[in-house]
Amino acid sequence: MSDNYAVIGKSVPKIDGREKATGAAKYTGDLKFPNMLFGKILGSPYAHAKILSIDTSEAEKLPGVKAVITHKDVPTLKYGISPARWDENIFCSDKVRFVGDKVAAVACIDEETCYKALKLIKVEYEVLPAVLDPLHAMDEGAPQIHDEYPLNINTEIHQNFGDVDKAFAEAYYVRTDYFVGQRTYQAPIEPHSAVSIWQDNKLTIYSSTQSPHYFQHYIAREFGLKMGDVRIIKTYVGGGFGGKLEPTGLEFAGAVLSKLTGRPVKTFYDRHEMFAHNRGRHREYMEMTTGVDKNGKILGVYAKFIMDGGAYTSLGIASAYYAGALLTLTYEFENYKWDLHRVYTNLPACGAQRGHGAPQPKYAFESHLDNIAKELGIDPLEIRLRNCRRPNTVTANEFIINSCELKACLEKAGEISGWRAKKGNLPKGRGIGIATGSFVSGAGYPIYRTDLPQSAAMIKVAEDGSAATLYTGATDIGQGSDTILCQMAAEGMGYRYENMKIIAADTETTPHDFGAYSSRQTLMAGTACKLAGEEIKKQILDMASTMMSLTPDDLECRLGIISSKSRPMAKSITFEEAATRFFALRGPLLGRGVYVVPRLGGTFKGAVVGTSPAYSYCAQITEVQIDEETGEIDVREIWDVHDCGMVINPMQLHGQVHGALYMGMGESIWEEVKFDTQGKILNPNLGGYMLPTALDMPIIHSELVESYESAGPWGAKEVGEGATNPTMGCFSNAIFDAMGIRVNSLPLTFEKVWRALKEKREGITKD
C-alpha cells in the first residue's frame, strides 16, 4: 500500500535525531536564564496528618533564600486534570494526604540553599490514621481522606450491556478468576522540570510536558489569567508515558515563586520526588467471570474492579473508564457488565501510564481466557481466533470499530512464532503464551471543552519554495511525532520531507493541539497536517495550471515535481517554480488544517466519554524459559504483529513497538512501587525500582498487518501504547505454559514464580 505514496510509508530519519544524538538538544533542565533562581517543594513526611502550623521564619532568614511560600501565598482554587473531580491544591492547608504531599516551597540562589532552606521550615503536624489498603478504604470507619468524598470513593462506574446473568445461565462453562495489578511508575529518563517566568502579568513556562495546551489551560485557570497571557513552551522531552500530561506543583509553585521574586525560577523533581508526583499506574484488584459455550465462544463477561487511586484524582477517572470499557475491543461478545470503584488512599495519586487503564484488565482477562481454554482443552491461539473481533463491527458497549485485522494478526503471530509446532512440545521449563491487544487512536472527546477541535496545523512555504515550515501544537516527547507529522504534511503538499521544517508545541507560536496522550497524534494531528498540506497543494496546482496552461485537475505534484496526469511525457515544472511565482503574485503561501472528531458511537446514559475514532489491534506471543530451581525467567523471544492501519514511518513504528514491549515486560516481571507501613515509598530510585536494562531485552520480532482505517489520515491509526496492552497477559500465559501454574498478581517476579513452584512441589496449589 505504501508504494502509492512518496513520503509516508518510508523510514525517513528522525527530524531531531542529530540534535539528540550529539547532545545539542536542550531539555528544560539545561535551560539557564539571567538571575534564575532554583525552587524546591517541601513534601509531607506523613501519609495523613493535620497541619497545625507552619513557621517559615528561620528559612526566610537563611542567606540566599529569596522566597518561602505556603498555602497562604497561593490561590486556593482546587485543580486537577479531570474537570469532574478537582480535588488538589497547590499547597495543603488543612491536612496532608500522602508522604510527599506539597506543603511549602522555596526559591533560592542555588540548589544547595534550597535543600538547607527546606529543612528550616518548621511544620507542626497532628498525625492521623491513614488508609493505605484500597480494599479497606471503603470500609465504614476508615479514615476519611477528602471530606467531599464519603467512604473514600473517588469514582464509581457501573455499566451493563445485554444480559450477563442470562448468558451465564446458558453457558456451557462459567469461570471466575481473581487478579491483582501492581502500582508502577513511568520512569522517564528525564525527570520533570520547569522554568517559570512571570513578568508584567504574563507567565511563560518552559516545561517538560506532554501537552502545552492543558498546561496553558489549567495554569491560566488557577491564576485567573487569560490563556493568551500564559505561554507554555515544550522543550525536548526525555519521555513522558503519561506522567507529564498534567501541570504539577513544579509549574504552580514555580509560577508563584517567579511572581514574588520577579525572577525566573527553575523547579525540578529529584528522582525520588518523581515517584511521588508522577501519577503512575494504579494498583488494581480485578475479578473476571466469563461464560462460554463448549467451543469456547464467549457468551458474557462480568468484571469487577477496585483501583487504588492514591490521594488525588489526576487522570484516574479516565483510567477507570478505560479499565472496563476497553475490555470489549478484542473479542466479540454481546453481554457485558462491569462495576468499578476507584478509591482514595493515603498514597501518591495514580493516573495515566502507557496503555492507560487497559493493560492490567487485559492481563487479567487474557490469563482468565487461557484458564478457560485449558479447562475446555482448546488451544489458546484457537480460542482467540474463535472469538476475535472482525472489522466493521460494534462492541457490546457500542463502540464502532472500522478497520480490524486482529484475526490476521493472530494468524501471522502464530505462523512466525511457530506456535503450532511449539505448543505442547517445548522442553521442560520452556513456555509459550499468547495474548491480544487493542487501543484507542485518541480519546474521542477531550478532557474539557468538547467544542474545541482536537488538532490544528498550519504550513508556510518559503518564498522560493525551497522549504516549508509546519506549525503544530502536537507534542514530540521522543516518540517521533515531529518526524511523522512532517512526512504527512509533505505527502499532502506533494513535497519532500527533507525540506520540511517544524515549529511545534509552543502555545504562542503554534496552533492549538491537545498534545501527546491516548495515542492521538498520528490520527488527529496527522489529519490536520495532511489537510494543511493539501490546501498548499491546491494553491500550488492552481498556480501551476496557469504557468503550464493545463487545468488543475490534470496536474499532480509528487516530491516537488508538478506534471500532467494525462500527458506524463509533457514538460513538468517544480514546486519551487510555482511557489516562487505564487509568492510574487499572491503573497505568502499558507495552508491550514483542522481535525474535528466525527460523531462517534459509544454513548452510555447520555454521557459520551472515551471512545475513539479508530482502534489498533495486535497479537503477541512470548516464549520464556523458567529456571525451576530459582524461579528465574529468561525471556527468549517476543513476536508482536500489529494492525495500525497505514504505516507512516516503519522504523519509528517498530521503535514504538519495541518500547511498548520493553515497558510491558518490565511491568510483567520486575517493576513495582512498594511502600512501608507508613505509606513511604521503599524504592523511589532506579536502583530499587527494577527497570529492565538493555541486557534484559529478548529478541523481538515486530511485524505488521496493514489495514486501511477510514477515520485516519491515509488510513493510519495508533501504535504508541497498544503493544503494551497484551504484554503482561502474554507473559502470564507463557509462564503458565512453562510451569503449569498461574501467578495471579503482577509483577510475575522470580520470587513469586519460585514460591509457586515450591508450593506446587509441596502440593499446596492446585492447577
Add this chain to the structure above:
Amino acid sequence: MSDNYAVIGKSVPKIDGREKATGAAKYTGDLKFPNMLFGKILGSPYAHAKILSIDTSEAEKLPGVKAVITHKDVPTLKYGISPARWDENIFCSDKVRFVGDKVAAVACIDEETCYKALKLIKVEYEVLPAVLDPLHAMDEGAPQIHDEYPLNINTEIHQNFGDVDKAFAEAYYVRTDYFVGQRTYQAPIEPHSAVSIWQDNKLTIYSSTQSPHYFQHYIAREFGLKMGDVRIIKTYVGGGFGGKLEPTGLEFAGAVLSKLTGRPVKTFYDRHEMFAHNRGRHREYMEMTTGVDKNGKILGVYAKFIMDGGAYTSLGIASAYYAGALLTLTYEFENYKWDLHRVYTNLPACGAQRGHGAPQPKYAFESHLDNIAKELGIDPLEIRLRNCRRPNTVTANEFIINSCELKACLEKAGEISGWRAKKGNLPKGRGIGIATGSFVSGAGYPIYRTDLPQSAAMIKVAEDGSAATLYTGATDIGQGSDTILCQMAAEGMGYRYENMKIIAADTETTPHDFGAYSSRQTLMAGTACKLAGEEIKKQILDMASTMMSLTPDDLECRLGIISSKSRPMAKSITFEEAATRFFALRGPLLGRGVYVVPRLGGTFKGAVVGTSPAYSYCAQITEVQIDEETGEIDVREIWDVHDCGMVINPMQLHGQVHGALYMGMGESIWEEVKFDTQGKILNPNLGGYMLPTALDMPIIHSELVESYESAGPWGAKEVGEGATNPTMGCFSNAIFDAMGIRVNSLPLTFEKVWRALKEKREGITKD
C-alpha cells in the same frame, strides 16, 4: 488624527523593553552551543599586496586549533550585496586590497587559541603601491585595484534633467561651492558576531543582522545551497545603522569552519575589526553650483561628486545614486544635472550608514544655499520657504511626491526656535542655523528580484482569542519595529496591543521581508501587518454577524469589542467570544498580508532604481555657542520638526529623531575615521573615534507636523533616518552664523573652527 485610532498613535511600551532593560535579552554574542568553537579571521597587514604564499602548517599544529582555512578551502564565487558589482571573495587569493582584507581564518576551542593561531599563519606578501586618495585614484598610472575596473572607477553616474546651462545663463546669481564629507563609521554598541551551524547539508546562522532575507539569499548563493537549506535567525541586535545589512566574512568563514569541523562556530569582530569591515559612510568630495533669481528662487543645480568607495562595492552603488538623486527632494527646481564617480581605493569598503548617501550632499547643499542667501541678503529661513517643495509634485528627476508638509515644518521650526527674534540678534559667538531634510520610505525596488513582494506577514489568533501572534520577517534592530508592527496588526484586527505576541526575523518561522534598511519597515512591513490584521477582522466580524444576527457591514471591532455601528447601545460581544466560536467551527483563525510596491515614477533611461513610495520631510534648527579662544562648540539646542505622516508610536518616533540627531551631531563635529599613510586606521576604537556621550547632548525639541501619506498604512511614512539628513548642514550654518566664516569640510571640529577663526583674525580668509 490619531484620535480615530485605538492602538496606533499611542506610545505603548516597547514589546522587548523589559527583556533588554533586565539583561535577559540574548544577543548573538551571548549564545553558547555544546561543542561550540570560536573563529577568527586573519586580516592583511598591507593596504595593497600580492599574496605569494600562505603556510598554515604551524597554526594547524597548535593544540586546540580545529581548522585553518584560506581561499583554497572556500568557494571562489564573487559576492556582494549589490548584484551589479560582485567584487568580493570570502578570502583573497591573488592579492589583498586594504589593511584588514581577509586572508585566512581559524576555528579553535577558545578565543585565546584563535589569537595564537592567527599569529602562526605565515603569509608571504609582495607589497604593491597603494592608492589611498580618491582624488587620485582615477589618475592614469594609479595603482589598479581590481583588474576588471579600469581607472579604479567602481560606479559612474551622469544624470541631466532640464537644461542647467540655460538656467545658469538666465540666473541673477550663480555660485559654486566646494565641500568635503568625511568617512565615518556606524559604531553600533554591539559588535557584529555570528554563530554558524552546518549540519547535514543545512546551514543555520544566528546573526546580528539587519536583514535575515539578504543573508539567506547571498549565503545560499555563495555555497550553492537552496535558500530553504539556509536558516538565518536574528537575535536581539544592538544597533545596525546600515552596517549589518550584508553578510560578511563572519558568516561566510564561519559557515565553512562549521562545515569542516562539524561543530557550531562563533565568529566575531573585535571593535577594531568592526571599523575595517562595517562599511561606513563614504568620504565624499562635492562641488555644488546653483543659479538663482534675485528672489533666491532656485533655477538650476549642478552637482559633482567623487566618493571614496574603498576596496569593494558593498552598498556603494545605492549610496552613489542616493547622493545625487535625493538632492531634488526638498526644493523645487526644474533643471538638474549631476555627475558622480565612486572610486576604488586601498581602504576599507564603504556602504550604507544612517541616511545612506544623502546626509553629506545635504550638508553641502544646505551650506551652499546659506552662502547664496547671505550673498543675496535673504534670511535663510525665508530662502527655504520660497523654494520648499509642496505636496503632490514631481521632482526634476521624476520622483512622485505625495504628502509633503515641508513648508509647515519650516514655519513651525522657525516659530518654536524663536528664529526671527534670534537671527542677527544673538550675542557674540552665538549662532543659529537651519536646514531641511527628506528621506525615502523604503527603496521602491529591492536590491535583487524585483518581482518579489517587499513584505509579508501572518497572524494567528489563539484558540480562545485571548492572544494573537504576528509572524513577520521584519527586523527589529533596536529601532522598535516589533512594537509598531504589533500596534499596526492590532489596529487592523480591532484588537489590543497588550495581547499581541511577535515572532520576527527568522527565515524559517516567519514570512519573507527584506528587513531593516532605507527606512522601509513602517510603510512596507507595516502595510503587510495591517492587511493581515484586516483579514482577521473580516473573518471575526463575519463570525460575529451570525452570533449577533447582524450584517458584517453593521459591525465594528475596536480593542476587542465587537458592536453594532447602527445601534451602538445594543449588546456587544468580545473578540474572544467570536474567536472561540470561530475556532470551534472553522479551525485556526489566520490572516495574511503582503506589501507589493506600486508602480513608481522616477525611471531614468529605462532603469528604475531607488525611488520610493513616499518621502518624509523635516526642518531643523540648531543653536550653538562658539568659544572664540578655543574653537569649542557648545551645542545648546536643536529643534526638529518632522513630517512623517501618521505617527504610529510618538514615543518611539521621538526616540528615532533623538537618535538621528545624536548621530548627525557626532558626524557634524567629532567623528572621523582616520588613516596613516599606509592605509591603517589610526583610531579604530571608541577612545579614538570620538562619539558624543550623553553629556554632549543638547536640549532637543522634537515636534511633528502630521500629514496623510496615501502610499503608507494609515498615512504613515519614514522617520528612522530622515532626521540625520539636515543635521550636518544645520550645524554648518549655525557655526557660519556664529563665526561669519564657513568650514568647508566635515567634521566641523573644534580645531578647524579655531583655525578658521585664527585665519580670519589674521586676515587670511575672506567671507
